[in-house]
Amino acid sequence: MRALTVQPLAPGTARIDDLPAPDPGDSLLLVDGIALGICGTDREIVAGAYGWAPPGRDRLVLGHESLGRVRQAPADSDFTAGDLVVGVVRRPDPQPCGACARGEFDMCRNGGYTERGIKQIDGYAAEQWTVEPGYAVRLDPALADVGVLMEPTTVVAKAWEQIDLIGARSWFAPRTALVTGAGPIGLLAALLGVQRGLDVHVLDRVTDGPKPDVVTALGATYHHDPVAEVAGKLQPDVVVEATGAGPVVFGVIGNTAPYGITCLTGVSAPGRKLSVDVGADNREIVLENDVVVGSVNANLRHYRAAADALTKADLRWLRSLITRRVPLDDFADALTAHDDDIKVVLDLSAGGR
Amino acid sequence: MRALTVQPLAPGTARIDDLPAPDPGDSLLLVDGIALGICGTDREIVAGAYGWAPPGRDRLVLGHESLGRVRQAPADSDFTAGDLVVGVVRRPDPQPCGACARGEFDMCRNGGYTERGIKQIDGYAAEQWTVEPGYAVRLDPALADVGVLMEPTTVVAKAWEQIDLIGARSWFAPRTALVTGAGPIGLLAALLGVQRGLDVHVLDRVTDGPKPDVVTALGATYHHDPVAEVAGKLQPDVVVEATGAGPVVFGVIGNTAPYGITCLTGVSAPGRKLSVDVGADNREIVLENDVVVGSVNANLRHYRAAADALTKADLRWLRSLITRRVPLDDFADALTAHDDDIKVVLDLSAGGR
Numbered sequence: 001m002r003a004l005t006v007q008p009l010a011p012g013t014a015r016i017d018d019l020p021a022p023d024p025g026d027s028l029l030l031v032d033g034i035a036l037g038i039c040g041t042d043r044e045i046v047a048g049a050y051g052w053a054p055p056g057r058d059r060l061v062l063g064h065e066s067l068g069r070v071r072q073a074p075a076d077s078d079f080t081a082g083d084l085v086v087g088v089v090r091r092p093d094p095q096p097c098g099a100c101a102r103g104e105f106d107m108c109r110n111g112g113y114t115e116r117g118i119k120q121i122d123g124y125a126a127e128q129w130t131v132e133p134g135y136a137v138r139l140d141p142a143l144a145d146v147g148v149l150m151e152p153t154t155v156v157a158k159a160w161e162q163i164d165l166i167g168a169r170s171w172f173a174p175r176t177a178l179v180t181g182a183g184p185i186g187l188l189a190a191l192l193g194v195q196r197g198l199d200v201h202v203l204d205r206v207t208d209g210p211k212p213d214v215v216t217a218l219g220a221t222y223h224h225d226p227v228a229e230v231a232g233k234l235q236p237d238v239v240v241e242a243t244g245a246g247p248v249v250f251g252v253i254g255n256t257a258p259y260g261i262t263c264l265t266g267v268s269a270p271g272r273k274l275s276v277d278v279g280a281d282n283r284e285i286v287l288e289n290d291v292v293v294g295s296v297n298a299n300l301r302h303y304r305a306a307a308d309a310l311t312k313a314d315l316r317w318l319r320s321l322i323t324r325r326v327p328l329d330d331f332a333d334a335l336t337a338h339d340d341d342i343k344v345v346l347d348l349s350a351g352g353r
Numbered sequence: 354m355r356a357l358t359v360q361p362l363a364p365g366t367a368r369i370d371d372l373p374a375p376d377p378g379d380s381l382l383l384v385d386g387i388a389l390g391i392c393g394t395d396r397e398i399v400a401g402a403y404g405w406a407p408p409g410r411d412r413l414v415l416g417h418e419s420l421g422r423v424r425q426a427p428a429d430s431d432f433t434a435g436d437l438v439v440g441v442v443r444r445p446d447p448q449p450c451g452a453c454a455r456g457e458f459d460m461c462r463n464g465g466y467t468e469r470g471i472k473q474i475d476g477y478a479a480e481q482w483t484v485e486p487g488y489a490v491r492l493d494p495a496l497a498d499v500g501v502l503m504e505p506t507t508v509v510a511k512a513w514e515q516i517d518l519i520g521a522r523s524w525f526a527p528r529t530a531l532v533t534g535a536g537p538i539g540l541l542a543a544l545l546g547v548q549r550g551l552d553v554h555v556l557d558r559v560t561d562g563p564k565p566d567v568v569t570a571l572g573a574t575y576h577h578d579p580v581a582e583v584a585g586k587l588q589p590d591v592v593v594e595a596t597g598a599g600p601v602v603f604g605v606i607g608n609t610a611p612y613g614i615t616c617l618t619g620v621s622a623p624g625r626k627l628s629v630d631v632g633a634d635n636r637e638i639v640l641e642n643d644v645v646v647g648s649v650n651a652n653l654r655h656y657r658a659a660a661d662a663l664t665k666a667d668l669r670w671l672r673s674l675i676t677r678r679v680p681l682d683d684f685a686d687a688l689t690a691h692d693d694d695i696k697v698v699l700d701l702s703a704g705g706r
Contacts, residue, residue, distance in 0.1 A: 098526055102524050107611075109610070110611075169514075170452060170457045171452040171455050171457050244639075249631055250631060258463075259460055264639050267635075268633075269632050269636070270633030270636055272630065272632050274629060276629055277623055277627075278602055278626075280621075282602050282617055282621045283620055283622070283623055284647075286597075286617050286618060286621075287620060289646075289647055290646075291645070291647070292645040293638075
């Protein structure tokens with residue numbers, strides 16, 4: 001069985017290994033990999049900047065944006081052969097913090113969690129993988145060619161849940177949402193905003209390529225003017241920030257409507273100083289009762305919400321987010337960003353060989 | 354009847370006027386003023402930087418931190434002569450937004466609210482004033498000499514409610530709170546933190562004067578080292594920021610515990626740029642699911658919470674916050690900040706003449 005592996009923190013070590021087929025024992029699902037989504041975290045790991053191998057080993061099977069089909073399921077599980085499934089990324093610490101003990105492992109306090117394909121557990125970039133039934137989520141069979149979008153959808157399902165819960169601390173009836181960044185996270189955040197009935201605006205810097213049309217096809221409005229100008233005019237009730245770029249972050253948080261909520265989802269690199277009028281932003285946040293909330297990862301509740309959101313979405317629109325499907329052997333090409341990429345996926349099926 | 358009035362946006366116009374006694378009619382409480390607290394907003398208004406006179410008039414009676422005793426109450430009200438009362442500051446817009454329509458006028462969306470002593474309605478800096486029974490809050494009679502601390506206490510009661518409601522979006526069991534700034538807002542925020550059973554730390558830059566002892570007397574810990582150093586060591590679950598100073602704001606938000614909540618309450622002046630590592634702060638906020646929330650003003654629920662908090666507090670400790678009591682005639686001295694001031698109050702009673 002072939003798998004894409006990497007030696008974490010050692011750049012340039014990604015390769016295809018031939019590994020023994022995984023053993024599901026009595027308790028695990030055995031799953032045939034269909035596809036694997038590639039994201040910035042995978043590129044960071046392959047570049048040697050992030051990642052942890054399992055204890056006692058040098059190499060990690062990469063991949064956390066999974067999609068597969070159940071080959072074999074324990075008799076006492078809710079799954080049967082043929083089910084379309086996605087595996088959850090994070091597992092709680094074996095000595096769980098208060099959040100992990102309550103299934104809220106996306107809010108882990110002690111950092112002792114593990115993550116498939118990222119931190120100490122093998123990932124899903126393999127022709128076959130196993131998963132605990134309690135960490136597998138079944139998808140509508142119609143989603144076979146787009147279900148690989150589940151993991152980034154769980155991230156935005158959590159982000160929107162945070163916005164809803166924080167908004168509910170007082171009267172909250174948002175109308176206008178601005179999403180900054182038209183990558184997969186931004187576009188899926190826009191999808192969930194449209195599904196909530198909001199007037200959704202998406203800002204990115206490109207003026208060509210597929211992104212403007214993808215935004216328009218969703219029924220949202222595409223913008224490429226400077227962020228402070230766009231946000232200043234819109235005065236959005238909600239912002240989902242998906243670039244992680246300092247100037248964009250500061251361009252939006254000072255330009256929301258009163259009681260505005262800005263959800264930060266983009267993981268940025270430290271080390272670049274930016275000169276900002278902190279007094280003005282602090283004053284606006286206080287006098288308008290604004291909130292800035294960071295959101296990362298997702299728990300099982302968010303996987304279920306994401307599965308619902310994908311089921312409700314237009315299949316053609318979801319397909320338009322996957323701009324390249326690359327055979328496993330060409331992983332190096334998949335890991336290299338191309339102009340006009342939205343989501344790049346590795347094909348793990350026999351047909352992709 | 355004497356009252357402290359000012360022509361908003363005209364610096365140096367504060368004076369004592371002799372005004373007709375207010376008429377409560379059939380529906381209002383008539384209240385003898387006991388004391389009025391002075392805060393930064395009053396100083397901004399007197400300096401000509403803020404404030405709105407009532408429609409059709411040039412001058413505004415100043416004052417929003419009230420305390421008085423009911424002289425006369427409508428028969429159908431819940432009040433009787435002799436009750437110790439505080440008047441609420443804000444009133445909803447006559448054409449209320451969704452928040453104001455639900456009593457959540459502290460979250461007003463359209464800015465059409467009015468505020469006694471600040472925005473279009475006369476304030477409480479008068480020997481007698483009237484107030485609608487629905488916007489008066491009765492205090493424990495034991496609080497006669499400290500009840501003037503109510504209004505700033507309502508501000509921190511709202512801040513703590515915001516922290517509690519936002520914390521409740523997932524598992525939340527905070528242990529350590531850091532309060533930045535040992536003025537009245539910071540110290541009252543610390544009081545409510547101690548009442549919640551938290552390990553409370555207060556940071557200010559002074560090393561002498563009354564503040565360190567006031568913090569210690571509360572059972573909290575006083576710090577005067579650089580903010581990033583103190584926050585970095587404490588890794589607080591909750592921060593109440595009460596300075597409004599850019600370097601302090603940025604010193605705390607990058608140094609909270611995972612799932613940290615920073616509540617900004619200090620209104621800062623815009624116009625000073627600060628060079629900050631936005632990428633590092635954004636990354637910490639995202640990867641730790643942190644929140645920054647602004648909080649201003651208070652609604653009736655927060656007035657009731659504040660009245661409870663003051664009733665539970667140690668009276669001697671509350672008295673230690675009032676560092677100067679100034680007769681109404683000496684208002685100019687009360688409006689001038691002295692070293693070692695915590696809360697300065699104007700004495701409105703006959704004895705203060």
